Amino acid sequence: MKNIIALTTxxxxxxxxxxxxxxxxxxxxxxxxxHLLSFPLYLIEPMRLMLIIALVHTTKRNAYLIAFSLPLFxxxxxxxxxxxxxxxxxxxxxxxxxxxFKFSAxxxxxxxxxxxxxxxxxxxxxxxxxxxxxxxxLSTNLVSTPIYIQLITTIAFSSYLFLMLRKKGVGNSEN
Numbered sequence: 001m002k003n004i005i006a007l008t009t010x011x012x013x014x015x016x017x018x019x020x021x022x023x024x025x026x027x028x029x030x031x032x033x034x035h036l037l038s039f040p041l042y043l044i045e046p047m048r049l050m051l052i053i054a055l056v057h058t059t060k061r062n063a064y065l066i067a068f069s070l071p072l073f074x075x076x077x078x079x080x081x082x083x084x085x086x087x088x089x090x091x092x093x094x095x096x097x098x099x100x101f102k103f104s105a106x107x108x109x110x111x112x113x114x115x116x117x118x119x120x121x122x123x124x125x126x127x128x129x130x131x132x133x134x135x136x137x138l139s140t141n142l143v144s145t146p147i148y149i150q151l152i153t154t155i156a157f158s159s160y161l162f163l164m165l166r167k168k169g170v171g172n173s174e175n
Contacts, residue, residue, distance in 0.1 A: 016062040023050040056164040067093035096121035111162035
């Protein structure tokens with residue numbers, strides 16, 4: 001029995017490590033892909049996309065790691081986004097994960113928890129970003145990605161998570 005548990009844990013860890021490497025590689029290559037495709041991939045929220053995939057296909061702990069590390073990795077590799085915005089994006093993604101697991105414990109249908117967690121984390125992001133802009137800590141537009149695109153990606157990400165967890169037969173997601 002111990003061997004089965006150890007093997008399952010090892011497979012989960014290997015899957016998480018491979019996923020993390022691929023997620024970091026994807027984030028690293030987003031500017032290149034954007035240039036090659038002549039399409040600004042940042043519009044599809046690549047960090048949140050990787051977070052949603054992590055929520056479905058890896059562990060709860062790994063989802064938190066992805067939420068924290070992707071913005072930091074992007075900053076360390078490219079210097080973008082700036083430090084304050086990197087911290088804000090990390091906080092937003094961490095809040096997204098935390099809210100998802102909190103609401104998942106209450107609401108068994110996984111579409112609602114992920115949808116609510118994305119929306120609430122975006123509200124947090126824009127409230128703090130507005131404060132940063134108001135105090136001249138950031139000099140940027142409040143909304144850089146059109147709201148309708150954010151709505152589309154939010155519904156698409158929520159649907160993906162819902163369908164994949166339903167396919168896995170996950171009721172109360174402790175991944």
